[in-house]
Amino acid sequence: xxxxxxxxxxxxxxxxxxxxxxxxxxxxxxxxxxxxxxxxxxxxxxxxxxxxxxxxxxxxxxxxxxxxxxxxxxxxxxxxxxxxxxxxxxxxxxxxxxxxxxxxxxxxxxxxxxxxxxxxxxxxxxxxxxxxxxxxxxxxxxxxxxxxxxxxxxxxxxxxxxxxxxxxxxxxxxxxxxxxxxxxxxxxxxxxxxxxxxxxxxxxx
Amino acid sequence: xxxxxxxxxxxxxxxxxxxxxxxxxxxxxxxxxxxxxxxxxxxxxxxxxxxxxxxxxxxxxxxxxxxxxxxxxxxxxxxxxxxxxxxxxxxxxxxxxxxxxxxxxxxxxxxxxxxxxxxxxxxxxxxxxxxxxxxxxxxxxxxxxxxxxxxxxxxxxxxxxxxxxxxxxxxxxxxxxxxxxxxxxxxxxxxxxxxxxxxxxxxxxxxxxxxxxxxxxxxxxxxxxxxxxxxxxxxxxxxxxx
Numbered sequence: 001x002x003x004x005x006x007x008x009x010x011x012x013x014x015x016x017x018x019x020x021x022x023x024x025x026x027x028x029x030x031x032x033x034x035x036x037x038x039x040x041x042x043x044x045x046x047x048x049x050x051x052x053x054x055x056x057x058x059x060x061x062x063x064x065x066x067x068x069x070x071x072x073x074x075x076x077x078x079x080x081x082x083x084x085x086x087x088x089x090x091x092x093x094x095x096x097x098x099x100x101x102x103x104x105x106x107x108x109x110x111x112x113x114x115x116x117x118x119x120x121x122x123x124x125x126x127x128x129x130x131x132x133x134x135x136x137x138x139x140x141x142x143x144x145x146x147x148x149x150x151x152x153x154x155x156x157x158x159x160x161x162x163x164x165x166x167x168x169x170x171x172x173x174x175x176x177x178x179x180x181x182x183x184x185x186x187x188x189x190x191x192x193x194x195x196x197x198x199x200x201x202x203x204x205x
Numbered sequence: 206x207x208x209x210x211x212x213x214x215x216x217x218x219x220x221x222x223x224x225x226x227x228x229x230x231x232x233x234x235x236x237x238x239x240x241x242x243x244x245x246x247x248x249x250x251x252x253x254x255x256x257x258x259x260x261x262x263x264x265x266x267x268x269x270x271x272x273x274x275x276x277x278x279x280x281x282x283x284x285x286x287x288x289x290x291x292x293x294x295x296x297x298x299x300x301x302x303x304x305x306x307x308x309x310x311x312x313x314x315x316x317x318x319x320x321x322x323x324x325x326x327x328x329x330x331x332x333x334x335x336x337x338x339x340x341x342x343x344x345x346x347x348x349x350x351x352x353x354x355x356x357x358x359x360x361x362x363x364x365x366x367x368x369x370x371x372x373x374x375x376x377x378x379x380x381x382x383x384x385x386x387x388x389x390x391x392x393x394x395x396x397x398x399x400x401x402x403x404x405x406x407x408x409x410x411x412x413x414x415x416x417x418x419x420x421x422x423x424x425x426x427x428x429x430x431x432x433x434x435x436x437x438x439x440x441x442x443x444x445x446x447x
Contacts, residue, residue, distance in 0.1 A: 093289070097293075100264075115270075120294075
């Protein structure tokens, strides 16, 4: 792969992960709000929505869990971005040192750069190895966010069943179930995109 | 990269510039080194585009481990955007640069090199036997700006003061001051913001014994041309854009 383009795609991939995660965070907050609304409706519905009440708590827990996970992943993504910057600098330095070696041919102190070249190459390799480790860790963390998203879809299905017994509150509770289902789908899709971007980076490495 | 020795005593001053391979859309710059027995100071090391030819040129005069000091007169990219690369190349070096610009200059990458912030009133760099005075030149043109004066070699490295905009490959020294003036006028009128700062600097510099005034762009002034420049600069109105 062309080196400068590779570096660019790396920066773009890592930055796009941050953008996708920010969207996941917004959706998780929406779920939390939906859970609060559902709780209020279920409270008003009383006996008719008895089965719905524990579901609202569960939805809320899932939203909280997602927010916490995304916060951790965001910190990790930031670290990965810094590593991308470091690696870019090392790569740039190695490339510049190669130019110096050509231009300095015959200069009395040309070989004095050898140690710095060796060190920069070692740092670059170490940086790449660290990058790979962190990409894999991030992939695992993203898999972790998929779990609450999948659980939310199951809960949404259960919510629809419970909503069907809620009489005049049927529509409101069904809307809640719909909103949770949609949100879970959005989270799933966004996280999947993050995983794909990271997987491509891993292959390119 | 053209190399010109401008002082040869118990240590040397060498000017590097007029790089033939420089892209035409970036401004030409003069870099200087002071080479003592065991150390080497690079003054305004240059932009990132210039790093490879500059280091290759310096390796004719000093090994990497003896390049112990860098000086950046101010924060501009043509002065020091190569910092991140020097940071990887030099195992133990110091960067002497305005304290005010530290947080800004670190954006270029400065992990290995020690940043030695210069306070507003200047200071001294001791390079083996050479005692180099750091002369304040604030607002000429940068808000925190310094020049280097070497009393032994009688050289003032004057950063952007004395700079000229001219064709690639121009001579290193001013040979006809009156003809050179027009190459300097716009640069000083437009880039220098303050007549007050200009007068303060001239008062300070008139007290120094200077044989050579070496700017970061254009040509070097020698002998009476230094005084001619100070007189010309004194009478010039700067900060013309407002």
